[in-house]
Amino acid sequence: MTRRLSPAERLASAEKDLLLEDIADQSSWDRFLVEQAVFHYGTRHDEFSANDLRDVLPELSHGFLGAAINSLRTAGIIEHTGRVVPSTLDSTHGHRLGVWRLSLKGLVIAEQRRRRPEQPRAAA
Numbered sequence: 001m002t003r004r005l006s007p008a009e010r011l012a013s014a015e016k017d018l019l020l021e022d023i024a025d026q027s028s029w030d031r032f033l034v035e036q037a038v039f040h041y042g043t044r045h046d047e048f049s050a051n052d053l054r055d056v057l058p059e060l061s062h063g064f065l066g067a068a069i070n071s072l073r074t075a076g077i078i079e080h081t082g083r084v085v086p087s088t089l090d091s092t093h094g095h096r097l098g099v100w101r102l103s104l105k106g107l108v109i110a111e112q113r114r115r116r117p118e119q120p121r122a123a124a
Helices: 007-025 028-044 050-056 059-074 104-115
Strands: 078-086 096-102
Touching: 028 050, 028 059, 028 078, 028 096, 028 104, 050 059, 059 078, 059 096, 096 104
Parallel strands: none
Antiparallel strands: 078 096
């Protein structure tokens, strides 16, 4: 027999589902930009966490941050260092966040991009 949810639990669940829908409804372009920002940050820093990235990304992108990190991890571009740090967001109550770095694959991609000749920009 399944337990019935209380009204508060249903409302909390519905709010969570709405937030996930909002994130999913955003364009893939937005997610791509956050992934690029995470990768770029990784090329400039030996290690990083979501705390570091939230400080440099606009608030709108925060909803994509976890998905971007997971996507880059799954693709083998970043790797977990084995360390965690407490979240600096008050709303997370110190939830533990992974500390990441570029993997060998990520470093190779970064080097290839660095060596690529600058492409001329189209006139606006």
